[in-house]
Amino acid sequence: MESERIMFTVIAATVFLAAFLLAAGTIVSMFALYRDKMVAALLFEPIPQEAPVYRLRISRRRAAPRDRLVVRSSPKSMLAA
Template structure:
């Protein structure tokens, strides 16, 4: 008796799932076909023009550059 009840419940669940899948395919058939056939409009790749400007470091005329000590090169 348990087997018959379990088989009936299993069959009902299977038929419900199959019916849901078939119903979804029937309702959304046009949308699925349109999505598969859709070709996006080609767009031109954006062109980026960058201009980098840096101010040059100007040496200060008031403070002369000091020479490096000789001990730095003695290593």
């Protein structure tokens, strides 16, 4: 009875240690593989976005002044229709 308990404890400890070493090895290998990319991401400084400046130049040509302005009124019969 006592030997079964000890054997179970040894097997459980071995499985736990193997799982722990596998996880730690995975983490260490990921750090080793991606170290350069992680350093580059931590040191990255984004390019500052400046507000765009728009310079608009609006030019309107003015109509040449005429000597006299002719305004013709429409016949009242056209408005009645």
